[in-house]
Amino acid sequence: MKHKWLTAFCALALVTASLPAAHADGPVDPLVLVGLAYGGNALDGANLENQVGVGYRFGYLDADRTFFQVGYTTETAVSVVKTQNVWYGSYDGYTSYSDAITSDIFVGCWHVQLPLIPSTFEEAVAAANDVGGFPAWIDGGYQVRVGAYATQEEAQSAASLLGGTTVGTSAYAVSVVKTGTAAVLFQFDGGADRSLTVKPGQDESLKTEIWFKKNRYFGAFQYRRIGGGDLTVSNVIPLEDYINCVVSREMSRSWPLEALKAQAVCARTYYEINLGRHNADGFDICATTHCQAYYGMSETDAHTAQAAAETAGQKAWYNGKPAQTYYFSSSGGGTEDVRNVWGSTSIPYLCGVVDPYEATVSSKISDWNWTKTLTSSELNAIVVPTLQAKGYNCAAIVDVQITETTPTGNVKSISFIDANGKSWPFVKESGVRNLLGLKSMRYTVTAVGETTGGVYYTDGGGTISSMTGAYAINGDGSVGKISGNPYVITGSGTQFLPAPSGGTETGERVFTFSGSGWGHSVGMSQWGAYAMAQQGKTFEEILTFYYPGIEIR
Template structure:
């Protein structure tokens, strides 16, 4: 998508490598007014009764911003009949929904017969929650800054690609983890403030700043995960991962667990699993599944989905069948392996590398750009 279609007036400033010098690269005037100032976060789909709380007053506004309902501290509403979006605002510091406190406002938006509950929150305040939801707030500050820049770039890219959709991100690992105001921490909030507006760009566009928990020593080329190559996401060594959780792991699957997980392959009782091919990163490309009704080769990524990402933590694994019929799995790393390794970032920061060095290691050929809305 070209910048002319993005929704606000911004200046992109590339951060130079010589001292504190900055170079203004370009300005653009987009064709609409959505902007990047606020993020639309899908919280859930509404039921027949939804309850919102705050410390103060709650106000319900219709599509014309006319007040249609007011409540003090607690609001109960059945949103299922609504035909147009309504907003819930507060004069307090948060709106609590299903036990979680959120900054900003809540929008109830009818789409295709369902009502979406969407948190509309200023971008930097959204990041106050995302960074500590993704990594421990006790980590070194340079690792926290690296995560803040990654998270900001990620949501900007999502906002561009989902501009015509009803929300930008959700609260899960499908996009970025977001646990609301109660998750915020002074250390991670400082990392967000220290990098305010800073994103990663490649040839003038915000990058796909994918990240994962632990690469197991080497990151993966996205073509081996999602089928398309991205120049700045080339596989790199990540030796600092050794210090992190899930660098090395093992698990076991009983025959019944394996049969149930792979039942959709229609191979009968699973007899064995044999790694057929690997990528250069040593992650499994194809694995042959042998059953009483035949055999089939499937991708390592497909096997991970079938067995569960919490059990098969990455596709960098080996597997063998034990004498008791169970399957023993041992592997390295956790996650898809593309882009920044969070535990690698942790190790690099502990070794006194700053966040720019960390990000430049995992995203090759990128520039650092600061967005300033005029």
């Protein structure tokens, strides 16, 4: 293994202006903690880089999410690493000491602590600069530390020369280093109750922007080591900035303002109703589609900001409670009752509505029309194991039939017919949509592989050119006229149509699902909102159309 032992650091690039005692910055609107890295994706370390604004303030959030500042730096690019032996890269490649080494930059977890006890951050900085060390904030007080050693023995050797003691940190501590170097700028250990929060900029006079993992973000970042593990990284951002960012990802910023405003209300209400979903992870809501898609502010502009600002604080309500404002891309002509999609209890405002608006902009919607084709063997490879896993003893599937549609024209139930003539229904149709990978629940099914035009062999060795007027002997000895789309069961159990018209070369039937729309069909169609806004409808009219009976306030 290659080791890079650190015995001293260069002087720190820290501002020298006086820092007031720990103080609070009151938020303009409620702060949201959006989880960016957590659980299995938690990090050994994370880089930040100023885009707008200079330097960073270090501190923590109290129970009311008031920020208390305990330090700062003027560096443009910093990295936060857990206080274990860590190797890290200049962007986002981190590995623990025991893992494969992918970088030359090493930050150790053992330090020398000097006997001086500073009363302010400035005193800690001055003393640290004298010995090539760094300031630390440990359990509410300042300390001066030197070095970042891999072993306690190395730290003890240095301590005897410096007149200090050997120290580590708790399992909750983090170090801030200058990105691309091993120079520690600041160390923070607030125990299990206080996690490092880094605010970009030197004060609140400038709306800062910061790079994290190739995306730009407003707000601050919190680094929490849950149970002493890797870093859970959260973006700490005012609610309306968060809404601005979500709108910019869920809709194009070029769309009509009223559509963007409808999306803003949906996003804000969805946040409200899912608040606390990730409490155990140390934040409010995640940045994935598990909650709402959120990739920072790279796609925002004045248009999306206006949509958030002009609807600030407004949510959708039903009977005094926030409404479940589900939304999706396009309905293809009609949304759907939530009961027919997820089988949940009836929710009056999540009923299906016939949508005449999307069709007016269908030429702009890439998935307004779609098809999905499956051969008989492909269909069986998906459906048969699924049915058998449910305990059903089904034979090979030979046909697919839509058995019921909803009042808005979507598929409510579908049946798979097996080779024994047994029908296997799926009533909760969203299961079929997900099972077969269909874009929506609005479709028809056609089967290609009819018998016309083929040559068919009889048991006696003769041939007939058509099934018209043909009869077959059933297993019970009865004779019946052949109708529909006949099939053959071979000794191996496979089924096919000999010499079909329009089928595959092997004689398999081909099932084509032809549909329109994309998404689960519950709530607001985003393309429908676009079309309504183009026709002069307000965001209130859009929302009350897709969620009948709600009020906006």
